[in-house]
Amino acid sequence: MTSPESTELLTFEDILKRVDYVICDSSVFSPAGFNWYMEGVYEARDFAAVNSRCVRELTEYLKYLDEFFQNKNIFAVPGVSLELKRASDMVADKIRYLKLREKSGKDRKHHNGENKLMLLQEAHDLFHRYHMHTRRISFLPRYKGEYDVLEKIVMRVTENTGAKIDLNEVYNTRAKPKNIEDFHADGQAVAASLYLSLAENKEAGILTRDSDIRRILVNTLSYLFYSEKSQFNDFLSWIRANKIEVYFVSSFQQAKLVFDTDSFCPVRKISGEVTNNIDSKLNNL
Numbered sequence: 001m002t003s004p005e006s007t008e009l010l011t012f013e014d015i016l017k018r019v020d021y022v023i024c025d026s027s028v029f030s031p032a033g034f035n036w037y038m039e040g041v042y043e044a045r046d047f048a049a050v051n052s053r054c055v056r057e058l059t060e061y062l063k064y065l066d067e068f069f070q071n072k073n074i075f076a077v078p079g080v081s082l083e084l085k086r087a088s089d090m091v092a093d094k095i096r097y098l099k100l101r102e103k104s105g106k107d108r109k110h111h112n113g114e115n116k117l118m119l120l121q122e123a124h125d126l127f128h129r130y131h132m133h134t135r136r137i138s139f140l141p142r143y144k145g146e147y148d149v150l151e152k153i154v155m156r157v158t159e160n161t162g163a164k165i166d167l168n169e170v171y172n173t174r175a176k177p178k179n180i181e182d183f184h185a186d187g188q189a190v191a192a193s194l195y196l197s198l199a200e201n202k203e204a205g206i207l208t209r210d211s212d213i214r215r216i217l218v219n220t221l222s223y224l225f226y227s228e229k230s231q232f233n234d235f236l237s238w239i240r241a242n243k244i245e246v247y248f249v250s251s252f253q254q255a256k257l258v259f260d261t262d263s264f265c266p267v268r269k270i271s272g273e274v275t276n277n278i279d280s281k282l283n284n285l
Contacts (some may be wrong), residue, residue, distance in 0.1 A: 027209035102127030
């Protein structure tokens with residue numbers, strides 16, 4: 001089958017019309033096309049050195065998302081709220097650091113420093129607001145037992161197939177967080193979409209800028225197809241009846257379809273040895 005990947009850009013509102021529910025991961029809360037923190041904030045040693053264009057583009061984008069996230073058919077998985085809190089704390093730490101340098105006299109006050117402090121404070125406040133909002137819209141499955149089974153499957157597949165890119169590839173070496181905790185938001189998003197399709201007969205779209213999600217979903221589907229566990233045999237036909245789509249955010253307010261389960265071709269993506277290894281770890285299901 002041909003790949004569903006399309007160059008057509010859809011607005012976030014268009015995507016809501018195509019599926020029953022949209023699941024967002026934390027990468028959606030950063031604008032596409034540049035790393036606002038690395039390019040605009042990380043190197044700054046005083047407020048004047050903060051790149052106001054980068055921070056302003058971030059705050060404008062986060063304000064745009066406000067109306068979108070009022071839709072009752074949008075969910076965020078639990079890991080998203082935790083990752084947004086980490087972003088809020090990161091900005092707060094930078095503000096404290098720059099204030100301390102200013103107070104200690106290591107840096108003089110600059111005439112435009114106050115404006116940039118206000119911009120950073122606004123970014124912090126927006127991240128905090130979304131942290132609280134995503135807690136309120138956190139995905140809560142009606143049938144928790146079924147969801148827990150699917151989440152275990154997704155996590156085992158992810159662990160055993162190298163579906164996640166190492167953080168060294170994501171973060172600049174100097175900016176890599178120390179002992180960064182993985183909140184598994186990407187795996188949770190995949191598990192939630194599978195649950196909606198299989199347990200509630202709903203079509204789901206995942207909105208993301210994280211390429212890991214597509215790999216996690218494809219590897220999970222491949223595992224379900226080739227697993228020797230008989231209870232998984234009918235999963236793919238059920239999933240095709242209630243499609244799952246993955247949309248990659250590629251511009252300020254738009255995304256493109258990069259995968260859908262309608263076109264999934266069960267070519268073996270993981271070896272028989274790995275499949276059997278995952279089977280053995282899921283023996284209690």
